[in-house]
Amino acid sequence: MTETASRLVNEGEAYVRLLTCAIAVLLCAPAGIRAQAACPTPWQLEEVLRIGSPESTDLVASVLDLAIGPDSALYVAQAMVPAVTVFSHNGQVLRRIGRAGQGPGDIELAARAVGWIGDTLWVADFNRIQLFTTDERRPDQVIQFSRGVPEEGSLLTPGRMLADGTLIGRRRITDGGALSSRGENPGLALRRLSRSGEVLDTIATIEWPGNAIEHERDAGLFPGRHPLRDLAPVGLGEYLTAVKPDGAAVVRIGEVREDATPPTFDLLVISIRGDTLLHRSVEYEPREVTRAMERRLADEYSGWRAGYYTRSSELTETTLERRRRAVRRVFWVPEYLPPVRQVVAGTDGTIWLLREMREDRVDVWEVYDVGGTLEGTVEIGHGRTSLVPWDPRLAVSVASRDEVWGATYGDFGIPYIHRYLVDRTCASGPAQNGA
Template identity: 85%
Template sequence: MRLLTALIVSLLCVPSALRGQAACPTPWPLEEALRIGSPESTDLVASVLDLAIGPDSALYVAQAMVPSVTVFSLDGRVLRRIGRAGQGPGDIQLAARAVGWIGDTLWVADFNRIQLFTSDEHRPEQVIQFSLGVPEEGSSLTPGRMLADGTLVGRRRTTDGQAWSSRGENPGLALRRLSRSGEVLDTITTIEWPGNAVEHERDARLFPGQHPLRDLPPIGLGEYLAAVTPNGSAVVQIGKVHEDATPPTFDLLVISIRGDTLLHRSVEYEPREVTRVMERRLADEYAGWRAGDYTQGSELTETTRARTRRAARGVFWMPEHLPPVRQVVAGTDGTIWLLREMREDRVDIWEVYDSDGALEGTVEIGHGRSSLVPWDPRLAVALASRDEVWGATYGDFGIPYIHRYLIDRTCAP
């Protein structure tokens, strides 16, 4: 048995160049099958933070500033709402930030808790609440997402007013597996942390901001280039990027929640230089975002905004090459979805890999916006498989939408 296990692991870790299979050379078309939300409807009233499909084949949706989970049928009808504003058991503090299912247990994360519901959606079986300080990162951990074995991973929060930091000879942030009481059980994996903060040392009023090319995903784990599988059994992540290798590669990893390497593939890519046009555009957008140009109701005067823009542009920096991967989504069917480099035309290119790390095809998304942040992806992908994609966008006047797209995997010649 040990020999067989070792053989399987060795096959999974063979570089992709040696085991690659032919992928479809043309993008798979998408067809919108469902859209939830409209200017007249109150079913969705704020941006979507998370969604999950339950064992009852219903869609469970968490929204910003909404102290409940909205449950939809898969044809878009509102079935019920779970939770209400409050701090007691069954209540939701501020907003349902994340939602999911582990077996027959519904878990709902709010501001700093996770509640577990089994037989009664109004009375949780357990309320999990703790705050674990991690001074070496300048952060604390509160309950984040449930894992398949009943443990969980934490949600990072800064505690020193600075960006998270990874210090030492081997930079990276530990993704820890935690007990329900907040005890560190072990480290699942290390998240590569390339220093994605834009520091504002020249102006103490501007706290560090995340770089547009290295921003965190709008939906999901909230870690850089990492995602938990929908069943909570593993973490999919991009490891080290070997830009100076011949040829350049990045590591595609799947790590079990116990820390075992299930997949390690070396994916070749061609580095793309950051053009001056893109650099100027992102610098202007970053400066505008820091000045509040993309949000409504800002009380800042134009003089203050202009000063903020100048300060932001003064410290904005760009790498020589674009990061090869912008986001990671773990598919419901074992597929791995990678959002590749930002393009000048801002068409999002998602590559779809199978469970062995072999590229199967691509999906292009060239319309929509997933948030008010101008550099965010077109679609905030929440659930994906070979057959369908669920995601969220913003429409005109800040109206939120949920979309379901069917994938036509017919490979055109």
């Protein structure tokens, strides 16, 4: 092991010990110390920075990942861009890391994910992770492996770095049937891997509640994720699961008990060693999927899968309509809306949960503290993260009680990055949309 790798492992183990001790103290504290009333009105978001414009070439494709470095700069990975773009805190381009290629320091196809563990920058591309410390042109290490998981119909390649120098694999579905077979399966294993691709242990089991829609065999059509159970536009790429920015733990939604009295869902924080740091049952009121929402989602989903939103000149009107009808016939909805749509781990220990889809399409984010107590909410009623109409308004990448960084997708395919300051003043008047 190199000196850099050894230092990364030692620092990571120290982070894990510190986090475990801190959370243990908080969770063992008297309830009266931890408890606080949630703000009765939504916190407000004030936009203070927007990066991107029709005239600019700073952002040329949708944002895949975003991280704040130790230097307070913004490190951005974009689709189809073989580089990481580094912005100052006021939105000026400082430099670009990487170039197209497959050698050390190159980036294959696109920088898919980016982050920092201590003083080490890690960049993930199509099937590798590269580690940089002193020279952004020459990686200290290139990590590359491919491990098949036949029982899941998937393949694991390097995904994201963890605090102790190990990794979480990026899960690629290689068997389309695996998407629809999970409903009868106990879940998908979130594995911790060595840098050589060896499975070290399982951090957690990810729930997979029938996330796909099957339909008749048809060229160009295959099982797809249900719009009410889709994956986050940025982040880990696992269902309702996020990695903390320091790589020391994962935050996830566990079992949902909609038939219990009262109905609850589990909010979990699990260390990368598999220790449960937080397990809280959150009460909620199940919301039925209305007939109007079912019709709207069916029309949108069938149109999307058929190709109406990304229409190709190769597809005739007859083919598009045949595909749309095929998907529409097999579209289904659950009786109740999933209580949580996405999870974001805050940089300050907060946990951000995107709650149920609403008829008015206003996104409601709930913000919980390190002990799982609700502190406040944020409402976002404008923006879009892709051409897919059911996607969130804002792809939240970095969040805390003080600021939120996120990405949207404007007209004519223009990508934007936004920075918001969070106004946590509890007003007594009626709530207003935050963004």
